[in-house]
Amino acid sequence: MAALVAVTATALVGGCADGGARRDAVSGVAVRLLTAAGDGDGAAACALLAPDTVAALERSAGASCAKAILDEDLPAPTDVRRVDVYGQWARVVLAGDTEFLAAFPGGWRVVAAGCRSRGERPYDCVLQGG
Amino acid sequence: MRRFVRENSLGLVFGVLFALALIGQAFAGHAAFNQQQVADGLPPISFGRYVTSSDFGVDVAENWQSEYLQFFLFIVLTVWLLQKGSPESKSLDEAGTESDKDQMVGVHAPDGAPAWARAAGWRRWLLSNSLGLVMGAIFLLSWLAQSVAGVSAYNERQLSQLQDPVSWPQYLTEPEFWNRTLQNWQSELLAVFSMAVLAIYLRQRGSPESKPVGAMHSSTGVEG
Numbered sequence: 001m002a003a004l005v006a007v008t009a010t011a012l013v014g015g016c017a018d019g020g021a022r023r024d025a026v027s028g029v030a031v032r033l034l035t036a037a038g039d040g041d042g043a044a045a046c047a048l049l050a051p052d053t054v055a056a057l058e059r060s061a062g063a064s065c066a067k068a069i070l071d072e073d074l075p076a077p078t079d080v081r082r083v084d085v086y087g088q089w090a091r092v093v094l095a096g097d098t099e100f101l102a103a104f105p106g107g108w109r110v111v112a113a114g115c116r117s118r119g120e121r122p123y124d125c126v127l128q129g130g
Numbered sequence: 131m132r133r134f135v136r137e138n139s140l141g142l143v144f145g146v147l148f149a150l151a152l153i154g155q156a157f158a159g160h161a162a163f164n165q166q167q168v169a170d171g172l173p174p175i176s177f178g179r180y181v182t183s184s185d186f187g188v189d190v191a192e193n194w195q196s197e198y199l200q201f202f203l204f205i206v207l208t209v210w211l212l213q214k215g216s217p218e219s220k221s222l223d224e225a226g227t228e229s230d231k232d233q234m235v236g237v238h239a240p241d242g243a244p245a246w247a248r249a250a251g252w253r254r255w256l257l258s259n260s261l262g263l264v265m266g267a268i269f270l271l272s273w274l275a276q277s278v279a280g281v282s283a284y285n286e287r288q289l290s291q292l293q294d295p296v297s298w299p300q301y302l303t304e305p306e307f308w309n310r311t312l313q314n315w316q317s318e319l320l321a322v323f324s325m326a327v328l329a330i331y332l333r334q335r336g337s338p339e340s341k342p343v344g345a346m347h348s349s350t351g352v353e354g
Contacts, residue, residue: 052171086282087183088172089289100292102172112292122292129171 022090023083029108030092030099034077042066050102050109053129072126074114098123152190156181159189170290184286187279188310195272196314202265204322214350215330217341221351233258273311280307 029048036045046054046065054065061068078095090101090108098115100123101108114126135142156177163185164174180186204218209227213219224232231238235258239248246257256263277298284306285295301307325339331347334340338353345352 050171084285084289084295086289086295087185087286088167088175089286091289091295100289102170102290104173115292117294120293125292128292 022085026085026090026101026108027080027083027092029101029110030094030113031077031080033099033110033113034074034094034097037069037072037074038076040070042068042070045069048110049127050104050111050129053109053111053127056129057127069127072114074126100125155189156186159186184279184282188276188283191272191276191279192310192314195269195276195311196318198265198269198272199315200318200322202262202269203319205265206262212350213326213330215348216326216350217329217339217353218326219350224351227258276310277302277307280310 033045033048036042036048043066046069049057049065049069057068057072058065061071075094075096078097080092080094082091082093084091088103090103092099092101097113098117099110100112100115102111110127112123112125112128115123115128116125118124160175160177160180163180163183167174175183208219210225211219212222212225214222227233230236234240234243235247235254236250244257246253248254281296281298281301284301284304288295296304329340332340333343333345335343341349341352
């Protein structure tokens with residue numbers, strides 16, 4: 001019975017209690033990416049991207065991430081409307097953008113940004129890893 | 131000490147086997163999770179983080195709930211349902227909750243019987259149904275844990291595929307939830323069905339789950 005309570009507690013912790021600190025960290029990274037890109041600071045913006053996203057951007061643009069990201073049509077930062085954090089992944093919904101982030105040793109990094117919903121299908125994103 | 135081990139070997143062996151299997155599942159699940167992380171271009175996570183994750187939680191809970199459902203149904207339904215020739219069934223004339231004399235309660239309680247077997251009212255009722263109630267309660271709790279951990283694990287995968295997460299009520303209508311649930315239920319029900327029917331014709335000498343080797347196939351409610 002004690003084991004069941006432990007598993008239930010684990011489930012509840014894993015399921016619901018991704019605390020405010022994680023949400024703040026996630027939304028902070030999402031907003032800083034758009035702010036840096038909007039300010040023309042490509043290096044700062046790229047430092048917030050996941051490695052595969054940097055690689056995909058450089059491959060498609062044929063230029064360094066710091067240069068290429070400024071040519072992407074990322075929206076300006078707006079109010080954060082919703083943050084979802086589940087395990088190693090998170091989604092931040094802003095008034096004008098949706099971003100997907102994953103957990104890395106150095107903190108949350110943006111895997112996809114400039115995303116638009118396509119209903120049941122995966123989001124269509126301006127910037128996307130892999 | 132040796133006497134204690136011998137007299138409790140059934141519980142001790144299954145307890146140890148359970149712990150070993152759960153530890154093995156944790157290591158295998160951790161390795162599988164990290165394979166997926168690497169495939170997604172993400173860093174591996176620690177063992178500690180994995181065993182407190184919803185991914186591990188749902189994999190454990192979905193099996194637990196079905197096991198306890200199996201035993202709950204088996205315990206409760208065998209009060210009334212019979213299987214001719216099966217040692218898992220009562221004799222064909224004993225269906226039902228039986229008399230107080232047969233169940234040794236009230237004035238029929240022998241010396242050394244649990245105190246609540248002699249008591250009247252809710253206490254006797256609670257003791258009389260405690261096994262089914264506890265098994266049923268653990269089933270419901272495990273199923274709840276499966277759903278709570280399941281929605282979190284499901285949403286983690288949804289986000290990794292750049293798709294929307296769902297709420298807990300939405301998850302309860304998702305094919306994923308019912309696929310996890312029913313694939314476990316069917317295997318448990320098959321096991322009970324097999325045990326009830328195969329034990330009519332097959333024997334395991336010395337096992338209380340079998341009839342005596344020489345018992346007739348038609349003998350019901352006889353354990354060896």
